[in-house]
Amino acid sequence: MDPGRAVDEDIDELEMLTQPGREDDLRTFLLLLHPADVAELLGHVHEQTALSILRHLDPERAAEMVSELDPYDQERILKLVKPEELGSIVGEMETDDAADLLQELDKATADRILASLPSDDRDDVAKLLRYDPDTAGGIMQTELVAVPLTATVGDAVEAVREAANEVDIISVFVVDERGRYAGNLALQDLVLSSAEASVARAMEAKVVEVDPKLDQEEVAKIFDRYSLVELGVVDADGRLIGRITADDVHEVLVEEAEEDFLKMAGTAAEPEVIYSDHVFRIVGQRLPWLMSTFFAGLLASYILQSARTIYESAVVLLMFVPVITGMSGNVGTQSAMIMIQGMAAGHVDKDALFRAILKDITVSAIMAVICGLTVTAIVTLWKGHPALGLCVGLALTCSMTTASVLGSTEPALLKRAGIDPAVAAGPLITSINDISGVIIFTLISTMFLEFLK
């Protein structure tokens, strides 16, 4: 597998085929490719070329392809498409993809396209647009096949036949007389049961249902827990209003991991901006977080300068500041990240939180003592001054331990305060630990110099 090479060749071919007079060859070439592969190629060619290719596809295939485009390319290419052309493409998209797309467009264009959709689709898409994109409602689709509990397997087969062109069927949903979600009939059981069998007997009762307001990360956890391939979403009365499929959840996992990653990198975590070409907008997302380190650094300088008289009598002490701040920052970040991941993955649950924090601090204290003894030995040998060695060693042990106390408790505190713990692992914890490290170092240095007097 060497996708890189194949893409380059396909791009060359594609650009040749967009020359006037080669429309038929272009259409044939596009038909042979998977929509996802066409989408990738469109990401690599000029917008105008992409536009002319899009116009050569029928609306259904164009819709599949647009759904596959990544958000950057979607924005870049679709701003060239006329709203009425876009309307016919959106009309062919699955409701969840259509809602995602409309959300990215400006309000006026989105409304115009929405108004141009057939009334059924319009209502469904409008409903989806009302949910927060990061919730079950925001990722569900309204297309599904449902039959009543009283139906026979034969009825269900008929329902599948009617919907097969419009809906990607994974299983048949079963609802009671009031439309409440009751269970799913696997296609496998549809194949194996006799047509007269009752759906109520052939189905599997629902394991779980979710509210449209449930956070998408929780939805992903439920999928993982029960190894689901699809999941029903119900309203407050338990009525089935949509479904979430395994590939929606796959997207959630990828997206959430990316956002956590960018948050920890100390950014506003909007991949659409961070990976765009808008240099100043990227600065706007990265700089505010860096500024927190900046003021923390200045505060650390201020603390050191306040103890000027101490340090001026023993300048050598100041030269160990990088060891103290570096080690405190890293051990604190380690502790914070291990705790964040443990909480997210369920290794650390609510009852065990205190024990997990205590264990983390024990681990860090052991490491702090090892590092403290090592630096004492090194500085003593290097400078021939055991008291200096002891001072640096003691300060390192204390500041590393403090850093891990702060690092391991911070994620749980932030979570309780309603803030995403992932931000704790970024510049925030480093800044706090730089300051605490400098304070501890200054206190211990002061005591040490008092003692030597």
Added chain:
Amino acid sequence: MDPGRAVDEDIDELEMLTQPGREDDLRTFLLLLHPADVAELLGHVHEQTALSILRHLDPERAAEMVSELDPYDQERILKLVKPEELGSIVGEMETDDAADLLQELDKATADRILASLPSDDRDDVAKLLRYDPDTAGGIMQTELVAVPLTATVGDAVEAVREAANEVDIISVFVVDERGRYAGNLALQDLVLSSAEASVARAMEAKVVEVDPKLDQEEVAKIFDRYSLVELGVVDADGRLIGRITADDVHEVLVEEAEEDFLKMAGTAAEPEVIYSDHVFRIVGQRLPWLMSTFFAGLLASYILQSARTIYESAVVLLMFVPVITGMSGNVGTQSAMIMIQGMAAGHVDKDALFRAILKDITVSAIMAVICGLTVTAIVTLWKGHPALGLCVGLALTCSMTTASVLGSTEPALLKRAGIDPAVAAGPLITSINDISGVIIFTLISTMFLEFLK
């Protein structure tokens, strides 16, 4: 949804039901729960209680439940189970879950259990054990339903019927006369096609197939790209040897995100150890990485001390070291993490790598200039010494820019060297940037003092 409360109640009930004489109530209680929910409960009770519960389940249900246990609980509970009991449970597991479990056991026990399996299962599991757990071969299962291209839809229905009890069927695989993977017949098409129709016409030709040696992260990308629900794995001759399903990939995504996270936290990235209770083994995974910062910090101290004569004449300069190292470390980490995530998610591809690095350096240089000017202004106002302000500002601008050059190029360099770029975002980049920051600061301070003479 408040899972926490429900779990507590269920645990109380479960502990009551494990009293002697209540075996029937226990069995009924367990039958009403989903295996995943039973597995969660077992994670919360004492090993002995868990063991007695496990013995109350029939091997098939016990197998489902053991597959759902997380690795820590699996290890904790299964070490109490006798190998022959474990053998009958493993015999009921899906081949991929069985192989995963055996991999976690000690060699002698694993071999004994393997030998006790029925010969078909034994060969399949033994084959799976030969693949690296992080590859397509390591996550695939050998259970699948396959029919030849020459079969009819009726034959395929019959094949589904025969396998339905043993295999979780998502679609029917179609192979040619030599066993080579040709395509998939969706269950939906099985429902809708007439029994006489040819499988070759009703199926969808395969979009993609993978080699068992392909890395599991690549497998996840392929699933995402083509929105797959299952995927065939083929040997060197193209013969179908196994399948990977969406829930396997779901696990891969969760696992890879966790490992990347732990790597960035500066650990050896083995969640089984990091979240265990073995304090000294955790120290063993965390300390080596911290030590790299430790020696980097000492090297920074050494550099500062080598320029002792400079700094002794202007001690105030040393007090700005935390600003310089803090900002360099954070901007370098930001750049590295943005680049790592961009490479992993495909936002930054090979052709565009140089451009992405250049853009990152541009963004960082703008931020560096803003921070440099700000610190110049602050230090000038604070200390009433414009030359000092300029010196710190210039050093900050240069060291931040250097840090981002190092941070944004490091991931690609590590990747080329065959090292996982995620390690670049951890202590490694912080250490390098601490040292480069201190060197740049010392150089600029030296020039500044020369100039003032």
